[in-house]
Amino acid sequence: MAAPIPDEQAQFAQLAVKQRYVQPEQVRSALELYRCYQAAGGEVPSIPRILVGKGWLGRQKAEIILRHIFGREPLPPPLAPGQAAAPRRAGIQMAEGGLHESGELPARAVRVSPLVDDRESLRKGMGALAVRKDLVKGYQILQVKGEGSMGTVYRAHQLSMDRTVALKVLPPERTRDQRFVEEFLSEARNAGRLNHPNLIHVHEVNKSGDVYYYSMEYIEGVRLDEWMDECEGGRVDPKRAAQVFIQIAGALDYGFRAGVIHREIRLNSIMVCEDGQAKLADLGLTKGETTRFLDGENAGYVAPEQITAEPVDTRTDIYCLGCCLYHCLTGETPFAGNSPKEVLNRRLTAPTPNPLEHHPNLPPDLARVVMKMMARNPADRYQTPAEAAEALKGVSFAPSVRRKPLQPRSGFKKPVSGLRPPLGRKPQPGRPFGPRDKKR
Secondary structure: OOOOOOHHHHHHHHHHHHOOOOOHHHHHHHHHHHHHHHHHOOOOOOHHHHHHHOOOOOHHHHHHHHHHHOOOOOOOOOOOHHHOOOOOOOOOOOOOOOOOOOOOOOOOOOOOOOOOOOHHHHHHHHHOOOOOOOOOOOEEEEEEEEEEOOEEEEEEEEOOOOEEEEEEEOOHHHHOOHHHHHHHHHHHHHHHOOOOOOEOOEEEEEEEOOEEEEEEEOOOEEEHHHHHHHOHHHOOOHHHHHHHHHHHHHHHHHHHHOOOOOOOOOHHHEEEEOOOOEEEOOOOOOOOOHHHHHOOOOOOOOOHHHHOOOOOOHHHHHHHHHHHHHHHHHOOOOOOOOOHHHHHHHHHHOOOOOHHHOOOOOOHHHHHHHHHHOOOOHHHOOOOHHHHHHHHHOOOOOOOOOOOOOOOOOOOOOOOOOOOOOOOOOOOOOOOOOHHHOOO
16 A cells, blocks of 8 residues: 655645646646655655656745745745746646545645755656566666657667667557557658767667557757756756757758658757757657647647648748747746647737747847747748758857947047137138147
């Protein structure tokens, strides 16, 4: 029987929901993940650590709640409905039912330990989740790396090649659709032929029993959304962000020339290595199904033509990439809302937001590039990813220098007005008399 959730953690979760820092669905997912850790044994991260580690709750907001629990300061007013940020990352499936029979979290206030860096402990906990190590024949599952709409990603060891790979296993509900499976296998094999330094290369696509999977090169780095969590205020330095997105635009342009588009670019589909190299995952492996954009994961990044089921092309990828860049620079998604449908409606009706509203210190040229990438009409965007990359390369990040007004040289005398012309000389039209016209 699973141990009950400690009162202090329940208190923290309740306050996070009350302040509108997180959504109730995210708390339910965190509780379900907490139960998974308990079932797997070993270290069990706290609910605050899970919420922060999954990217649903910012570290600063978590510290606000902790300071309140410690009794050092009162809570600020709750966020207005329009201020509630959309989740940065997808979580695991929400548990059926609710938190408790009453639907409420217990409100007993108990002291809780200070929140510390939870990234490593969360990753260790993810690796301890109960999974079959022989889930896919020929691969040994080592660790759970994440979840997404296209399935679960594992770090695995490929026995035949003696190498570490990223293994993505499709969810069972998707593999029941034979038409989807056939299209997926065909596109995955085509994606395996793509070779670009800024693309995560696909090694193999196959079936093991009733499990469909594909293996990719394993990248030692962080996802872009994880990188944002480690930056002050959730904002990536503009120059470094531009360098990352220039590389990703180059990968998209390579795919464009090969006749492949992505359709589903998000922060967690971009990896950044320690040396600054950026890599894009799943190029050519995603399908543009409108219903999938309502799950809360993609609503912050999809293009208007995807919402209205119009034809998509490489300019769709440019729009999605612009939304990701906006999020990196400002720490906020371009369009906020209380639900995915509200976010999608604002994307179709509200004007394109200017990132300078959230980050006034951005280079104006960079803000203009982002807004052009996110133009509602595809004809108003950059027409190829190469154009977007060139525009980003042309942004100047040098601080503007104010020039001091020129000071007159020492000993220089200003012209004296009102002088009479010297004797014996006639005034010339259009030429004023100055000091040099005086008799010496």
